[in-house]
Amino acid sequence: MALKPPAKKVRMKEQEPQERIHNFFEVALGYSEREAMEEAKRCLQCVHHPCVSGCPVGIDIPGFIKKIKENRFYEAVKILKYYNNLPAVCGRVCPQETQCEAKCVVGKIPGSEPVAIGRLERFVADWEAVNVKDNQIELPENKNKKVAVIGSGPAGLTAAADLAKQGYVVDVFEALHKPGGVLVYGIPEFRLPKSIVDREIAYIKSLSVRILVNTPVGRAVTVEELLQNYDAIFIGVGAGTPKFMNIPGTNLNGVYSANEFLTRVNLMKAYLFPEFDTPIRKGKKVVVVGGGNVAMDAARSALRLGAQEVTVIYRRTEQEMPARKEEYFHAVEEGVHFRWLTQPIEYLGDEKGTLIGVRCITMELGEPDKTGRRKPIPIEDSDFVIEADTVVEAIGTDANRFLLNQFKGLSINKWGYIVADEQTGATTLKKVFAGGDIVTGAATVIEAMGAGKKAAYWIGKYLEGEFNPWK
C-alpha cells in the first residue's frame, strides 16, 4: 500500500451557525481547486473499488477522483456526467455516508474518515458550471420513437435524459409550474440552491427533452391519450401525498404537513413574503414531528423564518432517527431542540381555531419489531404540553392517487405503490414503466435516479424489440 492517507477529510467551509440561521443561503460552501486536489489524494485508487458497488448508479468513482488529483477537471466532468445527469444535486444531498463512503477502504482504517466522495462530486459539478460554457454532447440520430415521462423529479429527469441520449423523442409532463419534483418543492435552498437544480434541468433540456409544466397527467392530459400517442411511458410521479397523524386538532390553523410548509417556503418562496405573494406562518414556537430529513429541513426552515424556539419531537431516540447525520448535526449547531421518545397526541387550539400547544406523551422502547427496530410504546399518564403556535408534521408520505386513479390496469401493491420489476422498471401494463418513490415509497434522490436510469435502458431495449415482458 502507498503512504497512509491523512485520517480526516479536507474540511469544507461552511457558513457559521449564528449567521446562517438568518438567511436561506447555502450552508456548505464547497471546495476550492486546491482543496479538492488535496482530498483526491486521499483516494487509494483501489483496483476492486468497493465504493462503486455502494453507488446506486455505479459511478466510476476512482476514475473521476484520479482526474481531480491530476488537475484534469474537465475529464472528471466527463466521467461523472457519463453516469450521473444531476451531479451537483447528488453531491449535495446523497446520503454518501450510507452508500459509497460507507464502503470506502480509507474509512475502514481505524480512526480514519472515508474519502469525501460526495464533496468531490459536488466540486466537479460546480467547477463545470463556472468553467465549461458549452457542455453540449452529441446526440445520436433521432430514432423517431416517442416516450412520455410523467413527473419531473429525479427519477423522471434521469429517465428523460438517458432516453434522449439514446436518440428518443422525450416529453416530460409536470403538474407544477416548475420542474424538479422534491428538489424544487421540498429540499430547501440552504441545502440545495434552486439555481443548481435549474442549471441541471437546463442541461437536460439541452438534450432536446421537452418539459411541459402545468400539466397534471390524468386530468390535463389523459392516460388514454398518452397510451395512444407514445411508444412507451415512464411514470415517476413520486409519493407526494402527506400522511397526517390524525389526532384531534389536526385542522387547527398553524398545523402544517411538511409538504405544505416546505412547498410554501421553497417553491413559492414564502420566506421572501411580501416580495413574493405566498404567505407562511412565521411561528415563534415551532414543533416539528418526525425524525427524517424532511423533519430536519422543516425545523431549520422554521428557524430561518425567525422562530425563537424550534423543537423536533421524535418517538424513538437519536440512534434510530433516519435523518442524515450531517443534517442532524447542522440542526443541532443551529440551535434546534430535540425531544426523543415523545409523541404528540393532541393539538390544542383557542376559540378562533388557532394552535396554541401540543399535548405529548412519553414513549419507551419495547421489543424489536419485524424490521428489527425497537417499537416505541406510550408510557401511561406521562402526557405534558408544549406551547406552540406552529406544528409541522413530517411523518412521511403516501402514494398520491391523483394519477393512479385514472390509470386503469396498472397493478398497485397493498401500500398503494406501483408494482414494477426491480431490474427493469416494467409494470404490469404493456409499454408502461415506473420508478422512484411511486414504486419504492419515500426513498432517496439517487435511488430514484437509479430507477430512472435502469428504466431508460430497458425502455430502449423494448423500443428496439429486444425486450418484452408482456408477450
Add this chain to the structure above:
Amino acid sequence: MSNEILKKTKLAPQVYDFIIKNEEIAKRAKPGQFVVVRIGEKGERIPLTIADTYENSFRMVVRAVGKTTYELCMMEEGQHLSDIAGPLGNPSEIDYFGDVMLIGGGVGIATLLPIAKELKRFNNRLHVILGGRNKDYVIMLEEFENLCDELIITTDDGSMGIKGVVTDGMDLVMKNTKINIAWAVGPTIMMKFCSIKAKELGIEKIWVSLNPIMIDGTGMCGACRVTVDGKMKFACVDGPEFDGEKVDWDELLKRLSQYRDEEEISFGKFKEQVGDLSWL
C-alpha cells in the same frame, strides 16, 4: 397554451369575466372543475373555476378580494397569465334527476352556470335562486333566464327580486315543488346556511363547491383539507363538490381566515403601489 387574455368584461363592482386562450383546457374541462393560476413570477397559486369553454379558450369569472385577484382583474386584454394548470378536481355528478334546485351567491353564480347548463342538457327542470348584496351583484342573469324553469332573485336590500337571502328563496321553491337534489355555490357562509336549510326542508342531497385555501391542487400539500362526514378529505382531489349536509363548516370557516394578517400586509403594499382601487 398561450394563456392570453382574449376578452375581459366587467360584470359587477370588483367582478370580471375573462376569456383565456388555452386550447388544452378548453378541450378537456367539464362542469365543476377548476384551474390553478399563477399570474406572474412572484405570484401565488390561486384556484379559479372554469365557467365555460369555447373552441380554443375558456371562461373564468373573478372577484377581486385580495392582492392576487385585484392584480388579475387589473390585467388587460392581450396580456398573458404566466401559469395555468388544469382542469383539476372532479367534474360534477350530473344525471337526470327531474326537479333540481340551484342556488348561487356572488361570484359562485359563475361556478353554478356550467353545472346548470349540463343539468339542462340532461333535461332536468331547473329551479334557480340567485342572490346578491344588491342588484349590481347579481351577475349573469340573462344567461340563467334562458336556462331555467323557475328563477328567484334575492337581494339584501330588495333592490331586485325579493328582499332577503337565498335560503328564503329555497322556502319559496319548496312550496310548489318537491326537490330531492340541489347545488349551492357561493360564499362559504352562504353554503353553510343553504345546507342547514336543505336538511330542514328534507332535500336529500345538496352539493356544495368548497373553496378552501389551495396550493398545488393535486393532492400533494394537504392545505385544502376539510372534514366531511368526520373524515379528512382533500378538496382538490376528493372534491371540490361535497355533500353540504356532511361538511364541518365551522372548521372550514376558521381555516379560511388562516392568513388574514398576511393578506392584509400584501394587499396594503399593493395598494401603496397602485393607488385607489375603488373604481375596479
